[in-house]
Amino acid sequence: MTVTIWIDSWQMECCGESFGPGEVVAWQLVEAGAEDHADVVGGRRAAEIDFREEHHGGAGDEAVAAVKVVGVEEVHCRYEIPPGSTSDVRQPVPGATEFVPVGRAEKWVEERPGLEFCGYLVTAEPVVG
Template identity: 45%
Template sequence: MELIVWVDNWQMQCCGDPFSIGSRVSWKLIDADKEWLADVVGAHVADRIDGAEEHHGGSADDAITEGTVTGISAVHCRYAPRPGSADRTRCPVPGSGTRTALTSADGWTPDHGELQFAGYLVELTGVRG
């Protein structure tokens, strides 16, 4: 079984363990926020994401998913207030997302100019759980 998992930058920075291609990981997965992710990575990619790694929510009974990391992409995007909105909350700018293949992840991937690091797309194989 194969999965594509979203890992938020802040989740990794707070509580995550670094991983690399070939690492065996054990993660609690929740449903990914595909609406938000569609703005970050595009709807086509967001639809393929199977879950999001989570350290802070859920319950103690949540199952752990184990798998071997076979791909890692750092995701960067621009953030800005939504056009025409009085709310000044900065949101991902649709269509601004980029992906960069990596061999390892520690949560501290640098920004690329105005493109801010948002998180990782991680491909897992040999999934159990």
């Protein structure tokens, strides 16, 4: 059985260590709802996300889980101020997300033209025992 885990870009930049397929990592995991990341990754991909990784507490020690990384995708998205908005807050542009399979998740990621790095989607297998 595999699970999909979301790791925010700021989590990696702040506290993350690089990792790749085949490695076992221990993370604090919090269950993710289907709508939690839909604005960035789209509804279909958001429904695949089982957990989000939490570096800053709030998950409780019991939520630390060991998982073996199976695959890693960088997530890059375009942000804009929505047309007609009275706010200067940029929002993810629907359908403007790119998923890039990579061999290793790194703390710093090269930006893609016109897009911003948002985080990683990690496919992993729970480690028992």
